[in-house]
Amino acid sequence: MSQLRSTLEFLLYDWLHAESLTARTRYADHSRETFDAVLDTCERIAREKYAPFNRTVDTQEPTFDGEKVIQPACTGEARKAYADSGMLSAAQPYEQGGMQLPYMVEAAANSFFACASISIGSNLLTVGNANLLRVHGTPMQQQVFADNEFNGRWAGTMALSEPQAGSSLSDIATRAEPDGADFEADPLGARYRLKGNKMWISSGDHELTENIVHLVLAKIPGPDGKLIPGVKGISLFIVPKKLVDTAGNLTGERNDVALAGLNHKLGWRGTTNTLLNFGEGKYPVRGGAGAIGYLVGKPHEGLKCMFHMMNEARIGIGMAATMLGLAGYYASLDYAKNRPQGRPMSEGGKDASSPQVAIIEHADVKRMLLAQKAYCEGALALNMYCAKLVDEGRTGNTEEAARAKLLLEVLTPIAKSWPSENCLEANSLAIQIHGGYGYTRDFPVEQYWRDNRLNMIHEGTHGIQAADLLGRKVVMQGGAGLQLLAATIQASIDKAAAVPALAAYAQDLGKALHAVQAATQAAWATSNPQEALANAVPYMQAFGHTVLAWVWLEQALTVQAQDAALSVAANAGRMGALAYFYHYELPKTAAWLRVVSARDMTCAHMPLDAF
Known part of the structure; x- marks a missing residue:
């Protein structure tokens, strides 16, 4: 390491x-x-x-x-x-x-x-669960639930998706009804009884901790007994696996939360992934039917509360994807340095009597290694920059905090989606470098790829992140977030333009930034969401590549400012990754943005029976 x-x-x-x-x-x-x-x-x-x-x-x-x-x-x-x-x-x-x-x-x-x-x-979800309760929970909920998650006694989850609804949270059907006439008097929060099913719940059941604290989205029926349609009817509840008292002690009674089964996944196999049944009667709780849950925040504001955890989890998934990419890069780098095969092209590569060379000496292997380095170390830089924005949002003055929070809003879909796509590609390249061995379980790179494939789906699919970016983040507040990010990138461009070794890169980034801004306007030129969002994923890919090009330029500015005698090899690697990204990756943005700007409807208008 x-x-x-x-x-x-x-x-x-x-x-x-x-x-x-x-x-x-x-x-x-x-x-x-x-x-x-x-x-x-x-x-x-x-x-x-x-x-x-x-x-x-x-x-x-x-x-x-x-x-x-x-x-x-x-x-x-x-x-x-x-x-x-x-x-x-x-x-x-x-x-x-x-x-x-x-x-x-x-x-x-x-x-x-x-x-x-x-x-x-x-333990990403445990920390995110507890952090949400720190913001939206009552003092008692923080003391009983959040404190015991932070000290390690209990674990936490987020229970959003349902078998019939998937990512469409407006269609969830889990019900939460007041538990008796005095339901508001419970010191742990307004007490409800929940009935429903939740799917794809990571760490939803295990024996690693004394208790598991589920944060569950459910709908409170209206006066007519029917669930309110759409996301406006969603509320958030704490549903512990085992019931507790106000001192945080287990009462000895199991809540009616039942594990229906484990999902067997392509990767992340060490983490349980579950289907949970709430209130099915397997573990009846005295006093009524259904699992006991405690309201977090106000009724019908559950999704607003849950976004605090979802956004934190999205950044965490971006980091997970990045680290899996880096793990594959390190493994394939080591393999390439130690695997002899072939001869140098400079010598014609045909003299079988000459010694073989390590495959890292071949140009195409260097290409694959450099791509991994550019993707993964660039993604790590983006993750760390977003972490800095979190700190500035928490501790900066009013102006600094507002700026940091707005930048983080715009960058969150990129911080989640860009590493999940491109660091997965890095894992694929790591397998390619290993050749046939990479496809076997004798080497770790096949597992890294399998583990990483989930991250394009985890915490909101690629399409969901893209729709969030183009449909909300870059147009909210009259485009203030995009304007702030553009100004931040432009400041780096201006600095780099004054450095001879970086001036050409600064010019290329300036063109890409202008193209993203123009494509954003063109996508929304007709104010028709169907047209604007038809190519949201290509837009996000181009947007992400532009952001990563900026992150690499920022790192290059730091390298150029350092004493040339320091970290010679490491800084040569950073400058090589910069060159690779600008020469091989940034030009891709033009093709992606072409369909965005044209509001190309090829995909949207494809007849169903034509497939």
Whole structure:
């Protein structure tokens, strides 16, 4: 993991200046030494408790014996080591048992676990669940549920999708009805009874913790007993697997939440993925029928609350995709350096009596390695930049915080979707470099690809992210978010234009940025959403490539400002990745934006029977 560590240190300290955050009151007790100590601890735990068991959890999938889930011992040991490290509450205030770390440092530290074994899990949903309750839960809900998630006793999930609805949350059918006349008097929150089914729930059942806290979207019936159609009728509920009292103690009674079965996936096999039945009667709860749930926030504002967790999870999935891409890159780089095959083209490649060379010496293998490096290290830079925006949104002055939050709004679909597509392609290239061996389980790269394929679907598919970007993010507030991002990119272009080694790149980025802005206007020229969004995915691909080109230019500016004698090889690698991205990747944006600007309806108008 040494290469990952050096890349993180460049991004954290040389580019994003994480140490400057210690000038802010919230982080005043910290220094680079404390940041590095956290990185040291997480790197060690990931190396000892996660990496050696990545293949184990892939081949020994969780099983369900009808009552409980069975997983290999290494899963529980890894989770315990993670919880004991304090990373579950790393960013929480001291008074709530946290380390009060910047989110940038927390994200960097967690990357080691994702790189070592994403399938074992990094407790992303538990932290996101607890963070949502910190914002939208009552003081009692925070004390009982969030605190016990942060201290590692309990785990958390998000239960949104349903078998018949999938990503269409407006069509969910889970019902929540008031539990008795005094339902509002429960100190844990207004108490409801839930009935319904939830599908694709990651970590929905296991024996790794004392309890599991489900955050469940459900609809409260109207006066006529019917569910309110659309997303406006959705409310959010805490539904614990086991019932608890106001002191956070288990009452000994099981809530009516039943595991109906495990989904067997292409990848992420070490993490349970479940179908859960709420209120089916398998575990009857005294006093009525249905699973007991406690209202979070106000009735009918559940989706608004849940977006706090969904957006956090989307950035987390972008990081997961990035680390799987990097894991494949490191594996294929090592293989390419040590696998002899063929002879140099410069010598004609035909003298069989001459010694073979390592395949890394062949131009096409270098191309595939450079593509992986450009995709994955670029994606990591984007992830870390978004983490910096989180810190600025939390601790900056009013103007800084507003700017950071608006930028993060626009970048979130890219931070999730771009790594999930392009770091998956990096994993495919890692297999290609291994040749036939890459397709076997003798080498890890096939598992990295399988694990990463899920991330284009996780937390909102590619199409959903694209519709969010073009349909909402770039047009909200009169296009203020896009204008702010464009101004931020333009500032980098102006700086780079004054650096001879970067001037040509600055010019290319300026053209791409202008093309994205023009395509945005052209897509919405008729104000017809069907026409505008018909090519939302190509738009997102072009938008993402432009953002990544900017991120690479920003890193190059940092490299050019450094002492030339420092990190010669690493910085040569960064400049090579910059050149690759601008020469091989950025030109693709023109083709993507062509159909967007023309509002091409080839796909939308395809007759159904023509397929």
